[in-house]
Amino acid sequence: MTRMPDPTRPLKIGTRGSMLALAQAHETRDRLAAAHGLPPEAFEIVVIKTTGDRITDRPLKEIGGKGLFTREIEDALVSGDIDIAVHSMKDMPTLQPTGLLIDCLLPREDVRDAFVSPIHASIAELPAGAVVGSSSLRRRAQLAHRRPDLQLVEFRGNVQTRLRKLEEGVATASFLAMAGLSRLDMLHVARSPIDPAEMLPAVAQGAIGIERRAHDDSAAALLAPIHHQPTGDRIAAERAFLTRLDGSCQTPIAGLAEIRDGTLLLRGEILRPDGSAAISGHREGTLQDGPQMGADLAEELLGRAGAGFFDHL
């Protein structure tokens, strides 16, 4: 039997507490309510603090480990404290803990990175030596590859914190996901979207995934109508690429799958952390080929990279 949520026993939606995470949880609730003709009170949003939220004064790569932004939320799912969990797929490890799965993806937002600066309009306009803030290994490597003359500084914190640091002059420019700005209604900040051909986004950037207990049939039935299959096909290809590369927080990896005329196109890139080398490639196939295309492309890039590609210099 499928149990639909009711106001006396609201369905608990787990999320991180950042403004962006809350916006994503609200979007999920609104889509569920609309799909099932339920009032918002049928859902309760439960905020969970993760290790990544708690430690804000150190670069993420020093804290290390996968699932920095997800572990506590998944624990709550396993223990039954929440019924479903809303995640930025970009932050999700490739493997879910035993007993949990993600088979519901919302329609994907803008996948592009944004160049954000109160002073300059684009990467090309940055003068030599300009200070750019980012704590993303991928964005740092991509920028260093293209502009080794720039100076990179660590730049952690949520979207609001990073924009404040720019205003304070801690850096001249930074990068944010367009998806985040869009979901926060902050497209008015000084930003220009970067074409993926210029800066390939992170795997799954802009995608929201909803995790549930594998054997929870009522959650499965509830989520099925809001799953967006084209996004699912794209994310399957990108995450297969990431899985084969065993992407750790120490490895700069970018990947993007798109659907054009019913064909799935996958682009991928791996870089040395200091930007001294970048290797990219692509695959084309049917919508069902994504997982195989992702694994194949990763294999090709690893082969071309050779042993020691990711070693630090």
Ligand SMILES: NCc1[nH]cc(CCC(=O)O)c1CC(=O)O
């Ligand atoms: N790593 C943090 C994170 N996780 C997801 C997003 C943005 C939203 C998305 O890509 O879905 C961000 C912030 C950013 O990269 O600017």
